[in-house]
Structure formats: structure tokens, C-alpha cells
Amino acid sequence: MALAMALAVTVALNVAGCGGGEDTTSPPAETSQPLPKLPQGWQVHRDPAIGYAIGIPRHWQVSRSNEAGVEASLIRSADHLVAVTVVAARDSEALDVPLDEFATAALAALPGFDSQLEPSDPRQFQGTPFDAVSTTATGTTKARGIKERTTLLVLRREDVVNYTAAIVENARQKKSVKDRALALEMMRTLRDLPPESQ
Secondary structure, eight states: OHHHHHHHHHHHHHHHOOOSSOOOSOOOOOOOOOOOOOOTTOEEEEETTTTEEEEEOTTOEEEEEEETTEEEEEEEOTTSSEEEEEEEEOSHHHHTSOHHHHHHHHHHTOOSBSSOOOOOOOEEOOSSSSEEEEEEEEEEBTTTOOEEEEEEEEEEETTTEEEEEEEEEETTOTTHHHHHHHHHHHHTTOEEOOOTTO
């Protein structure tokens, strides 16, 4: 899924188009954002390689991948009915694309489904310090024939960082609805953390 997200973000940049000419201005200095108060039992997870901090629900698991040179986090619910992939981009190509265009292009580009996903109209994603939108689509996976609902979030700190998160849930299992709600609450705790490479 991490590689799929990286590919989708790349396609989003190509489909939505890049900004104008070469940007000669320096981006603002990236600073850490404090985490909000987390629900009882949640743990803080900091990833200095990708550059983010987040609250993780009890018993959820976090792993990392570096596929095709793209760092990604995979966060899974305890029952594995929901998986969240998070990637970050700090380049002008990502930051210059309007949020709505970026979100729908990235979701439509996710590979591994029987047919191309058809994103819903983007909606503002509330409860976060970022400019943020969400869009959703449902499709059947090629490999396992499972109906999955995907919610794609784009959270942007203007001129600094673009976080893209894909929340994928097993749409055939009713229990996944609660996990998806937890995943959305988790994404509201995400905060910027300057990556260790800076």
C-alpha cells in the first residue's frame, strides 16, 4: 500500500499539473507543532524520517517502508480491518497543486482495484490545524476481490508540507466503521515535525 500511495501522489502531481516556473523564494522554516491532548490510552508516535507526530490508538500498530525512495508509514487497526498509509511531500510541485485537485487525482490514481476509483467531491476536513480536505471512493481489489472503502486526506501546512493519508477499510465488515472513525480521529492529531534530514 505504501508504494501504491507513492505512485498515486506522483500521478496526482502529473494530472493536476505543476505550479508555474522555478520558485526562487526560500520556504519558511519548518517548526514543530505541539500535539493536542490525546484520548486516554493513546500513545504518541514520532517519525523524524518522514517528519510528523501523531496519536496512535491503543493496540494499533505502526510500521515503516521505503519503496521507490519514498518514506511511508503504515498504521493498522488491531483487527487489521483498517490500514492508514501516510506520506509527506515538501516540494513545490506538491504544495502548488490545489488541495481539491490533489486529493481527487491521488485517490483516482490508487492502483490495485478492478476499475479506476471514482472520488467523491472533496470536503473540508475539520478539527486539524492544517488546510485539509477528504474524498472517498469504494472499489473491489484485484488481488483478493474484497470491497474496500478508501478515504484520502490531504493535510497542508502552507508553503511547508503536504501530508497525504489513505484510510482503507474492509467495507464488507461492519466492525470496520468504528475503526475508520478512530482513524479519522487519529488523523486529527497529526502534527508537523521537521524531518531529521533538515
